[in-house]
Amino acid sequence: MSQYEMALGTLKHLLDAVGERHWAEWVQADLEEWRSWQSTRRHRSAYGGMGSINDLVICDANKHRVTTLQEGWANMLLRHLLGLCSHLAQWPEVTCRAETLSRDLGLKPSFLRPLFVDSTETYHDITVARVGHELLGRFCGECGRADATPWELAYFIAQDMIDVGLAEAFVENGGLAYIDRALGLKLDGVDRVRADLVQVIDESGIALPEERIWREPCVACGAEHGIRCRWQLSNVDGLRFVLTGGNLPIVLAGGERRRSGAT
Numbered sequence: 001m002s003q004y005e006m007a008l009g010t011l012k013h014l015l016d017a018v019g020e021r022h023w024a025e026w027v028q029a030d031l032e033e034w035r036s037w038q039s040t041r042r043h044r045s046a047y048g049g050m051g052s053i054n055d056l057v058i059c060d061a062n063k064h065r066v067t068t069l070q071e072g073w074a075n076m077l078l079r080h081l082l083g084l085c086s087h088l089a090q091w092p093e094v095t096c097r098a099e100t101l102s103r104d105l106g107l108k109p110s111f112l113r114p115l116f117v118d119s120t121e122t123y124h125d126i127t128v129a130r131v132g133h134e135l136l137g138r139f140c141g142e143c144g145r146a147d148a149t150p151w152e153l154a155y156f157i158a159q160d161m162i163d164v165g166l167a168e169a170f171v172e173n174g175g176l177a178y179i180d181r182a183l184g185l186k187l188d189g190v191d192r193v194r195a196d197l198v199q200v201i202d203e204s205g206i207a208l209p210e211e212r213i214w215r216e217p218c219v220a221c222g223a224e225h226g227i228r229c230r231w232q233l234s235n236v237d238g239l240r241f242v243l244t245g246g247n248l249p250i251v252l253a254g255g256e257r258r259r260s261g262a263t
């Protein structure tokens with residue numbers, strides 16, 4: 001079986017797992033076209049334009065079978081598998097090594113797993129620049145209360161921990177078991193990473209309320225609107241989440257000024 005055919009099977013496995021019927025049927029027809037005619041034309045036509053497969057978002061609101069905590073994992077897997085399938089559709093005769101696929105898909109080794117699980121790195125080695133992924137949340141411009149949600153935390157972890165292991169699992173055997181473990185929140189070390197990050201979030205002064213959507217008005221001061229913001233891990237003052245450079249300076253009611261970075 002070619003890697004292209006294997007990749008379509010892996011993508012279909014994910015779509016079936018979350019109950020995405022339309023695109024699962026589409027990919028099944030792509031598989032049949034490949035097996036009959038060695039053509040990738042139909043699959044390549046799924047990308048680009050309004051309503052393309054690139055617009056697919058896996059979420060409860062779209063009637064997919066995912067929990068709040070699974071959404072980030074499902075959508076990260078989807079993004080990478082679409083990258084994989086569209087890549088291989090260009091060169092369906094080629095067999096790639098895992099390193100090549102990782103590079104082409106932008107998959108990097110997990111940063112969080114060695115930090116929290118293997119303890120092969122200490123956070124003294126961290127600089128903001130090394131941690132590319134951002135935790136999304138909101139900030140109250142009146143009282144300074146900061147919130148992220150478990151949904152946003154799950155996205156943060158999934159972005160990091162769906163890593164080169166996906167390409168390795170794919171090359172080895174199609175990666176179906178990897179997809180199942182990732183969707184089941186059972187990749188090696190996920191529980192430990194989540195528990196440690198919850199503590200870092202707490203120590204960073206960020207609340208982690210249980211609900212998915214940040215409630216407005218602000219639960220602390222009653223102000224109407226929060227400010228969307230992003231944090232990255234930093235070790236400037238112990239291991240903390242700090243506001244990133246993309247945030248506007250936030251002036252609190254009392255005149256205290258909170259700026260991005262850890263200065």
Ligand SMILES: [Zn+2]
Pocket residue numbers: 140141142143144145218219220221222223
């Ligand atoms: Zn407030």
